[in-house]
Amino acid sequence: MKRITKLVLVLMAIGMAQHMNAQNPLEYPETRKVDTVDEYFGTKVADPYRWLEDDRAPETEAWVKKQNKVTFNYLESIPFRDKIRNRLENIWDYPKYSVPFKGGDHYFFRKNDGMQDQSVLYIQDDLDAEPRVFLDPNKLSKDGTVALGSVSISTDGKYMGYSINRAGSDWTEIHIRKIPSGEKLDDKVEWVKFSGIAWKDGGFYYSRYAEPEEGEELSSQNKFHKVYYHRAGTEQSEDILIFENKEKPLRNYYAQVTEDEHFLIINESESTHGNAVYCKDLSKSDAEFIKIMEGFDHENRVIDNIGDKLLMMTNQDAPRNKLVLINPENPGKENRETILPQKDIVLQDVTLAGGKLIAEYMKDASSRAYVYSYNGKKLDEIKMPGLGTLAGFSGKKEENIAFYAYTSFTFPATIYKYDVEKNKSSVYYESDIDFNPNDFVTEQVFYKSKDGTKVPMFITHKKGLKKDGSNPTLLYGYGGFNVSLTPFFSLSNLVFLENGGIYALPNIRGGGEYGEEWHQAGIKMNKQNVFDDFISAAGYLIDKGFTSSEKLAIAGGSNGGLLVGACMTQRPELFRVALPAVGVMDMLRYHKFTIGWAWAGDYGTSEDSKEMFEYLYAYSPLHNLKEGIEYPATMITTADHDDRVVPAHSFKFAATLQEKKRGGDPVIIRIETKAGHGAGKPTSKIIDEQTDKWAFIFRNLGVEPAYD
Numbered sequence: 001m002k003r004i005t006k007l008v009l010v011l012m013a014i015g016m017a018q019h020m021n022a023q024n025p026l027e028y029p030e031t032r033k034v035d036t037v038d039e040y041f042g043t044k045v046a047d048p049y050r051w052l053e054d055d056r057a058p059e060t061e062a063w064v065k066k067q068n069k070v071t072f073n074y075l076e077s078i079p080f081r082d083k084i085r086n087r088l089e090n091i092w093d094y095p096k097y098s099v100p101f102k103g104g105d106h107y108f109f110r111k112n113d114g115m116q117d118q119s120v121l122y123i124q125d126d127l128d129a130e131p132r133v134f135l136d137p138n139k140l141s142k143d144g145t146v147a148l149g150s151v152s153i154s155t156d157g158k159y160m161g162y163s164i165n166r167a168g169s170d171w172t173e174i175h176i177r178k179i180p181s182g183e184k185l186d187d188k189v190e191w192v193k194f195s196g197i198a199w200k201d202g203g204f205y206y207s208r209y210a211e212p213e214e215g216e217e218l219s220s221q222n223k224f225h226k227v228y229y230h231r232a233g234t235e236q237s238e239d240i241l242i243f244e245n246k247e248k249p250l251r252n253y254y255a256q257v258t259e260d261e262h263f264l265i266i267n268e269s270e271s272t273h274g275n276a277v278y279c280k281d282l283s284k285s286d287a288e289f290i291k292i293m294e295g296f297d298h299e300n301r302v303i304d305n306i307g308d309k310l311l312m313m314t315n316q317d318a319p320r321n322k323l324v325l326i327n328p329e330n331p332g333k334e335n336r337e338t339i340l341p342q343k344d345i346v347l348q349d350v351t352l353a354g355g356k357l358i359a360e361y362m363k364d365a366s367s368r369a370y371v372y373s374y375n376g377k378k379l380d381e382i383k384m385p386g387l388g389t390l391a392g393f394s395g396k397k398e399e400n401i402a403f404y405a406y407t408s409f410t411f412p413a414t415i416y417k418y419d420v421e422k423n424k425s426s427v428y429y430e431s432d433i434d435f436n437p438n439d440f441v442t443e444q445v446f447y448k449s450k451d452g453t454k455v456p457m458f459i460t461h462k463k464g465l466k467k468d469g470s471n472p473t474l475l476y477g478y479g480g481f482n483v484s485l486t487p488f489f490s491l492s493n494l495v496f497l498e499n500g501g502i503y504a505l506p507n508i509r510g511g512g513e514y515g516e517e518w519h520q521a522g523i524k525m526n527k528q529n530v531f532d533d534f535i536s537a538a539g540y541l542i543d544k545g546f547t548s549s550e551k552l553a554i555a556g557g558s559n560g561g562l563l564v565g566a567c568m569t570q571r572p573e574l575f576r577v578a579l580p581a582v583g584v585m586d587m588l589r590y591h592k593f594t595i596g597w598a599w600a601g602d603y604g605t606s607e608d609s610k611e612m613f614e615y616l617y618a619y620s621p622l623h624n625l626k627e628g629i630e631y632p633a634t635m636i637t638t639a640d641h642d643d644r645v646v647p648a649h650s651f652k653f654a655a656t657l658q659e660k661k662r663g664g665d666p667v668i669i670r671i672e673t674k675a676g677h678g679a680g681k682p683t684s685k686i687i688d689e690q691t692d693k694w695a696f697i698f699r700n701l702g703v704e705p706a707y708d
Helices: 002-023 058-076 081-092 491-497 516-520 524-543 559-570 596-603 610-619 648-660 683-701
Strands: 037-040 043-046 101-103 106-112 120-124 132-135 146-153 159-166 172-178 189-192 198-200 203-208 226-231 240-243 252-257 263-269 275-281 290-293 300-306 309-314 322-326 337-340 346-353 356-363 366-372 378-382 389-394 401-408 411-419 424-429 440-448 454-462 473-476 502-506 552-557 577-581 633-639 667-672
Touching: 037 610, 043 610, 058 648, 058 667, 058 683, 081 491, 081 683, 106 146, 132 159, 146 198, 189 203, 198 252, 203 252, 226 252, 240 252, 240 263, 263 300, 275 300, 290 309, 300 346, 309 346, 322 346, 337 356, 346 389, 356 389, 440 524, 454 491, 454 524, 473 524, 491 502, 491 683, 502 524, 524 552, 524 559, 524 596, 524 610, 552 559, 552 683, 559 577, 559 648, 577 683, 633 648, 633 683, 648 667, 667 683
Parallel strands: 366 389, 473 502, 473 552, 552 577, 577 633, 633 667
Antiparallel strands: 037 043, 101 106, 106 120, 120 132, 146 159, 159 172, 172 189, 198 203, 203 226, 226 240, 252 263, 263 275, 275 290, 300 309, 309 322, 322 337, 346 356, 356 366, 366 378, 389 401, 401 411, 411 424, 440 454, 454 502
16 A cells, blocks of 8 residues: 555656646747758758857857756756755765876876865875875866866976866867976977877877867867877977878877887777777887788777787777787787787776786676786786776886776775785775765666667666666666776766666667677667667666656767667657757768767768668657657757867757657756866866756656755
8 A cells, every 4th residue: 555655646746747847838049940951862851950050150159048048047946956966065075086107206196175176186206205286277277177188207207298178178288397396398289189198208299180260179170180299398380290191181190109118109090999000119210100900990009018019909800809919020910929819708908017917807897807927827816896897007017016996886986006916905095975885786687679689787776676666767878989888986876876766877789898799789770779779778677667757867978968869759758858968969960070070980971871871860869859749858968168079969959859849848958168078077067067967857757855
């Protein structure tokens, strides 16, 4: 009887939430239409909101302001929004550390005291010395929107090169500081994107594009990537061009230098997977670049060198990766020595430390780590605390001490100091958060997708959960670009979990959880597998009593935003709430903006063939919104400085959804200012965004958060 009464109350709450939305439908800004029509292989496709692609036009900026007014009026009307913010601020306010790394004779790490917008870089003379501030990015802007990106220490330990990005843009500047004083040099290297900082002889190699036309910095295609060398203390105009390809404008080049500065490596790519590798022996003044791996069918990554040979991780003839030793003078496949052959689990990374190889593997989307000799003999296993993720391994070839981090859904990031010789890990730093991990449990299940493929899924919730279909649930996914979603700790998710929510993460195809074959099964003409896997995950959660359609929200960002957009248009009745974030929504034109052309390896393009166009057109979220359909309550999120997935995707999707949907459920678009695709976002903006996300989810799932 109690169970029936509880279910009735839940249904009443849902009904009240729906009634509230239906009785008070939002009034959306009128969005002007134009008569733009494109023709693809004989098919005419209207694009009535094309003008929204010009995100710097006064009319678009006015539209953004009107949309944000509707959005924030709605969010501010949610009575428990401030309670959610207060809880987030409370659990967020504790010190957070990064994995330490050694550069020259010093150690470096990042620390955030709790609520600082940006983490601060610290320096230590040794591991027992008192840390001191080396670079505080919070002092680089008043609003916290200038972020510290990559950091690289010169081999002699005299300089630190570091990148900064402004307002979340992918464009970065590289600057230099002296070590240990922190004195800033006048060097300023601009228009850098998708680049490392690879030191050699008092200077570094980096990658850049030409300066874009004024007003097109955040939208125009990125073409003709080049590698330059910059010497510390000089002007950028004096930089030396090292590598370019005048015949192929849509390729990227990334430089790295081996730890001992013996070799310069150039990685050449034309999409997000598959690369060619060039090598130059820097010990020889007259050396030329040698191509040691052909592109672009395989992923290849040089780990480091052992003497005059290179250790490379590759998936050539090994979809779950292997480690090989290559002689650059004789790089043919028949001459390579296999150090770590392919296993039945995925090799993710290799680190050289203490004269040994530390290999990170992934089994069913969680971490394993083993120690090997340089010739591939297994020596030890690094034991993990449980079902989770090892990340951030740092070490030096000949130094015995290394560091790594470990985390899981209910295990906050903990940093370990690792003695390579003794194979002993000890806690170096552990988090102190206002929650009890013993109140929650994570289980891993395996379900069948539409075509019978077995897919794993992590499900996290409070202990003692009743599977009566009444539990609010968030299903999160990505499914692309060989990206693996492994267990991770989220402060934000605690708000959902402690209010009885279920967090579900399926390892759908398109990712790398089972190697390149799993990735290939979710790209181009196989992309529908990704959506089927996600929809089947929702079906599993409903069939097993975890939740119901009326209590199910879905979320994802970037390629995951595409996932949400495709699934909510294919199965709108299956979900109550949808949150597509910075999503790729226009699959016919995505490749025409910034770095979008590089995603063609996963997606294909509308210009490739009639067959490819028709496949994209059939699932493109923007083009599959239909008149008169009751779509889920939807909050689209994007940002004005997103030059990865330009905001036009979200703008056009929001305008079309507002125009065509039926029913009173809200469709709002939250457009962040002075922010980009996500990287470098200040703490204050993260908390603002997460507050609004949970407020929207709770309101539309009929959940009243239990906060005073």
